[in-house]
Amino acid sequence: MKTNMKLKNLLSGLMIACAATSCIQDEALNVEAAIDGCEGENILLTNINHNSKEIEVYLPDIDLTKQELIFTLPIGAEIKIADANENDVQPAFQKDSTWLCYCNFNQEKQRRLTVTSEDGANGVDYILRINTMNLSDYTKYSFEELKQTSPYHILYLTTESGIMQWASGNPGFEISGMANDAADYPTVQAADGVNGKCVKLTTRDTGNFGKPIGMPIAAGNLFIGSFDVQNAVQHPLEATNFGFPFNKKPLKMTGYYKYKAGETFTDEDKNPVAGEMDMGDIYAALYEAPTSDYSLDGDLFPLDGPMKDHIVSLARIGKDDNPNMTETDEWTRFELDFQPQNGKQINEADLKEGKYKLAVVFTSSIEGAYFRGAIGSELCIDEVEIIYEQ
Numbered sequence: 001m002k003t004n005m006k007l008k009n010l011l012s013g014l015m016i017a018c019a020a021t022s023c024i025q026d027e028a029l030n031v032e033a034a035i036d037g038c039e040g041e042n043i044l045l046t047n048i049n050h051n052s053k054e055i056e057v058y059l060p061d062i063d064l065t066k067q068e069l070i071f072t073l074p075i076g077a078e079i080k081i082a083d084a085n086e087n088d089v090q091p092a093f094q095k096d097s098t099w100l101c102y103c104n105f106n107q108e109k110q111r112r113l114t115v116t117s118e119d120g121a122n123g124v125d126y127i128l129r130i131n132t133m134n135l136s137d138y139t140k141y142s143f144e145e146l147k148q149t150s151p152y153h154i155l156y157l158t159t160e161s162g163i164m165q166w167a168s169g170n171p172g173f174e175i176s177g178m179a180n181d182a183a184d185y186p187t188v189q190a191a192d193g194v195n196g197k198c199v200k201l202t203t204r205d206t207g208n209f210g211k212p213i214g215m216p217i218a219a220g221n222l223f224i225g226s227f228d229v230q231n232a233v234q235h236p237l238e239a240t241n242f243g244f245p246f247n248k249k250p251l252k253m254t255g256y257y258k259y260k261a262g263e264t265f266t267d268e269d270k271n272p273v274a275g276e277m278d279m280g281d282i283y284a285a286l287y288e289a290p291t292s293d294y295s296l297d298g299d300l301f302p303l304d305g306p307m308k309d310h311i312v313s314l315a316r317i318g319k320d321d322n323p324n325m326t327e328t329d330e331w332t333r334f335e336l337d338f339q340p341q342n343g344k345q346i347n348e349a350d351l352k353e354g355k356y357k358l359a360v361v362f363t364s365s366i367e368g369a370y371f372r373g374a375i376g377s378e379l380c381i382d383e384v385e386i387i388y389e390q
Contacts, residue, residue, distance in 0.1 A: 011277060029119035030076045035126055036230050037072035042292055044245060045226045047165050054163050055113075055128040060245065060292070060354065064105035064130065065089075071099040078116025083112045086138055097321040101283040105130045109162070131162035135224070135358060136248045138164060139386040141255075143189060143199040155199060155222070164244075167225050172232035172239060173218045176209040186220035186364070190380065193333050194256045198382035201364040203278070203373045210371075214272035217375055219368025223361040225295060237298035237369060243357035246286060248388035249346055250338045250358065253284045253315040255384035256331045257309065278374035280325050282334060283316035283384060286346070289357040296359060298369040306343025312356065313338045314347055331382070360386070 038046045038055055047056040059067070066089050071079050079092045079099045088239035104109060109130040116123045138159055147163065148154040152170040156163045168187035179185050190200035201220025210216050215236065224244050231239040257280070265276040287296055287310040300308045307314075315336035320322040322336045350356065362381050365373025 011050070017152075019276050031117050031119055031122055032073055032074035033077055033117040033122040034074055035071055035079070035113065035266040037070075037129070037228075038073065039070045039072075039293065040068040042067070042328075044292055045241060045295065047167060047226050047228075049148070049154070050171070050229065053124060053126045055126055056131060056163065057128060058131050058133065058164075058169065058244070059133065061132045061161075061280065066080070066102050067105050069100075069101050069103060069128075069131070070095075071113075072097075073115060074117070077115055079113055079115050081111055082114045082254075090273070125142045129162060132163050132165070133159045135164070135244045135246050136388065139388065142196065143249060143382060145198050146189055149182055152182050153188045155189060161241075164224070165258055166222050167227045167240070168220075168222050169218055169227060169232075169240070171227055171229040172236070173206070175203065175229075175232060176206040176218070178205065178207045181352050182287060186218050187222055193380075193382040195383060198380050200361070201265055201280070201362060201379045201381070203365045203375055203377040204367060205375045210349070211270055214268050215371050216268070217365070217368065217371055217373050218377065219245060219365035219373055219377075221350065221363040221368065222341065223380070224359060240298040240369070241295040242285075242297070242300065242359035242361060243287065243289070245289070245292075246356055246358035247351055247354055247356045248284055250284065250313065250315070250349065250386055250388045252338065252387040253282075253333065253336045253384065254387065255282075256284070256333050256382050257282065257325070258329060258331055258378075259325055259327055260329070260376075260378050261327060262376035262378075264388040265374045266372070268371040273372075278364075279318075279366045279379065280324070280378045280379035281317065281361070281362055281363045282336070282379075282381070283314060283337070283359075284338070285311050285341075285359045285361075286313040286317075286338070286356055287311045287359065288350075289355060291355075295357065296312040300359075305370075307341065309342050311341045312344045314341050315339070331380075358386070360384070 015182040024374045043056045092099045092101035111128045113126045186204045193282040225242040228239045246338045253276040261278040315338045364377045364379040
């Protein structure tokens, strides 16, 4: 009798263990359905909007009969081209830890992508658009166009082949939960520009989210490039990718600004720094790009070292012969000369072949990339132009 009872208990235990194991296995299936990254041959930069589920891919003006797209997805997720046509070379298939497909974008520049989670319960559609453009044809920036107003502003510039989307750190600030609406974000479009609208950049408090991880502030910023929200917390300097190919020799950057520094300058631990006052930053840097997907990140001007040696020419407020930024409530014109850097000269042949990129960057706190600055610092920018050699 005791033996039978022990056997029953043993069997019951095994059944419970098996059931528990089954539950654990079921729960272990990933529920995420998203596109975390999109790369590929000749891709210059990619902007992924996880709120609107849109992907803007920028390519040079080349034959797009067989454009490679490499997608990074959550563990176990799958992707397919929902509106593939007979001209597409092949559907998406898994390759190592990524998914790869080839599409013909010569006629149709848009595709709808469907991502399904590992557990099969969640499916998300993304719209992917291909944009081909030459930045040298678009060198005047008035900040009049808004692509998105919620939960934060995304500014863009209309081009003949699509749009040029400005990037900012707004997607990273969203993680902090400190914004009630779009006006609370560090980067917003604002009224009362020199002509029409302008862009307003404000250094914000990241609250209880940011201070424990050494990110107590978020400087308002706007730049030509892309922001990778996947790196925003673990590798924040790598989250910003600056620049776009530029095949002209830049001479000056001009425009208008207003600036007011916040009251208290703090370090990365949010400790006040005696005697320091915040300052905004405005610059454009022409730099060497050995490959089409190479870009400088947020560490191009380290706090304790020289600038990145890829920089060839720089127009920066307060740099070399250029004037310093001053606090002003009135629109103040700036005219910044491009100056040679790192003992280098622009190579005309490389310039024509697209081996240089131009980064255009504005920020409300000059050391904001290292989470140093003053909450409340505000920089407004309008009517910017890059003047180049004809």
